[in-house]
Amino acid sequence: MDNNFLDKLKEISGDSALITGKAVAERKAGIWIDEPIGASAIVRPKTTKEISQILALCNESQIEVVTHGGLTGLSQGAIANTEQLALSTELMTEIEEIDPYGRTLTTQSGVKLQTIQEVSEQHNMFFPLDLGARGSCSIGGNASTNAGGNKVIRYGMTRDLILGLEAVLADGTIISSMNKMLKNNTGYDLKQLFIGSEGTLGIITKLVLRLKEKPSSENTALIACDSFEKVKELLKHFDSGLAGSITAFEVMWNEFYTLVTTSPAENKPPIHQDYPFYILIEYSGFDQAIDTEHFNSLLESGLDKNLISDAVIAKNEKERSDLWGIRDDVEQQFRLGPIKIFDVSLPINDMETYLENSKKLFTKHWEEFHFVVFGHLADGNLHIIAGVNKDDADSMRQIENCIYEPLRDINGSVSAEHGIGLEKLPYLDISRSEEEINLMRTLKRSLDPNNILNPGKVFS
């Protein structure tokens, strides 16, 4: 990256927008990564127009660009090398409009998810996307990775919460599709190209988000079940009893629950640790008294049907937060030694067999191993925590194979919500056919013929 090029970047975005030399390496490559950012320089534009000019320049100069949001990704989608320019949206922080009647929020892409949640709340509205990294992740990053979270069964993925967007193509062309309506069938829905494509087809600069009215009641319970069949029935029991509006259905397998409710973990077990499955169920409704009565009646009928072995109900916000604290205490898993947390999805009906098959592969390779399961069951999304007390590359690769390969025949996904990035690239073909990957390449070639946008990520 020569000085002439850097000077041109400064001309576009101003001196203070550019970070070069040692200052680049003073920044970490990710919130959970210890290595420094590897890019040659970081440019921090403030407007769509600047991004357009920067990309036109990069495209002409064949400089590769890796877009940086909050750097909270879990699949190495934002890793840059020393030949690449990192384009950070950290100064694209303007919320342009909030419309409580049209129920939309229009924003630049560098705004933090938590800010969007808070601003929505200030206007008595609700932006349902929520995930642990809310305070660090940017909404543009959420969009380009199609982030998920805990409420997907009720509100959908990030994709489902975006009405319109603006993106800049590799050659600097600005595609403004800032639709604000729920219905707009005028030609191809171009925004879909940029959502979930991890910065390889364009840089998202603005978004029109769909806001929802805020629920005004919460009912939460932790339930123990004695078989997977009953877990499946319980999901149907609650989701049908709530007219398809269940808000969360989080399942913990015994090993997970035991670990996070045994000292030195801080949580105590609200239900004893002898059951194979624990489910955190939540319903967000409109009237606390009415909804609690109905929710409790569903618990009772679940008991009558023998679907529920034991249950505790959160009687107040503190108890609710304690129940979620159990589900969210994923950190305890690090007590197990070197582990890897997986993010797979598969049809609910295939889960039992899949887990057996995967475990069998572990048994083949190792005498002792950790295999701990929890996840957003209703979305088909399981997180598996696996470890074999070794963290050399070969062991890790072998663990990955044991988790991913059994997904191949059941049309499962090696990445439910985290994306492919660099990390899962070797396993993409387990979830996608050659024809699909070729079509991805066709799209990439036609939108980014010089291959300057996050090259080498998602597929090779």
Place this chain on the structure above:
Amino acid sequence: MDNNFLDKLKEISGDSALITGKAVAERKAGIWIDEPIGASAIVRPKTTKEISQILALCNESQIEVVTHGGLTGLSQGAIANTEQLALSTELMTEIEEIDPYGRTLTTQSGVKLQTIQEVSEQHNMFFPLDLGARGSCSIGGNASTNAGGNKVIRYGMTRDLILGLEAVLADGTIISSMNKMLKNNTGYDLKQLFIGSEGTLGIITKLVLRLKEKPSSENTALIACDSFEKVKELLKHFDSGLAGSITAFEVMWNEFYTLVTTSPAENKPPIHQDYPFYILIEYSGFDQAIDTEHFNSLLESGLDKNLISDAVIAKNEKERSDLWGIRDDVEQQFRLGPIKIFDVSLPINDMETYLENSKKLFTKHWEEFHFVVFGHLADGNLHIIAGVNKDDADSMRQIENCIYEPLRDINGSVSAEHGIGLEKLPYLDISRSEEEINLMRTLKRSLDPNNILNPGKVFS
């Protein structure tokens, strides 16, 4: 289309699959179109493999293909000319699987929407897409036009109800993306290319649909409002009171309501005809007694806040159906003489000004005209019925300009749910920028370089 080509088609799909000569013209070009199908021949494959072979053949022979579903489209998206082959999915009628636990239905694309609804119901599940043409339209057509309907505010468009699909590209390549999970972030979401692109990028052969649990209560009311401001407040009042789960919010402007509740129309006015706005509100919940109490309390608080001038509540299914009968009696509009029904969308906040501006244009051109408005207000989707007692092409074109041009500056849509087809092609640039249309062309060229799939539709 020479005999050699037709023979090859017969080899692929069998003699009985092919319709040629006069028999083609015995079929109408559309459910609501009197002209015959203009295609040179109609081929009716039964499997994805046959479609793959047919398209490979057509691509090689540069024969253009127009896909036919139920032919219920409203934008001339399935009109074929005498050089073109119509490919009908009418024999692709197998429902392959229904999974009440995974909450999915897997089907070939030629199955009628109503069949999908009924089969879902037989398994105690619910497929929320619903529209007037349910008995004739195919689910593949719903997908390729991204059909809407009355429940979009709660359940979304067809796009939101598709988890996976299989499509055949112009060169015969089968893209199988039959995902069954709510979460799957493994590379580009290719299905989005085929949904809503009106058969120009591929032929949809199979679908994995997302089923929902069936609501078990209905509450419906017709409400009169004395200002548009109050209509907007009422939407917020109900949607927030129902935690964002309102099922329908259909608004009729006075002229519409008066026409459909005045003899010779069969419906009587349940509320007198003096109010400027009438709203049909519906909430589908989980317990009739509980929900009715809550729904009625929202009506009462709406009255207290002076948002509601008058209201009637449906006390049973007959009364509910009568209220919907008023909203659905669009046929009465044909009493106005030659009219055209428009399908636009725009932000709710812009509606009043837009309607004034459009009406002003009518006043400029004609002393007398009809301008009747109703629609899915919460989705931003208005249907405008316009007529000037003339049906010559020039008048129609002028009417279209009066409706569409005022949408340009407010980022409105010339087609909320019906699509572009041939009919709205001249107006696409009102809703989409040159850059967007160019990007559509780029996609079309890269997926269908010989331009054989429904050429000339959507954009030129």
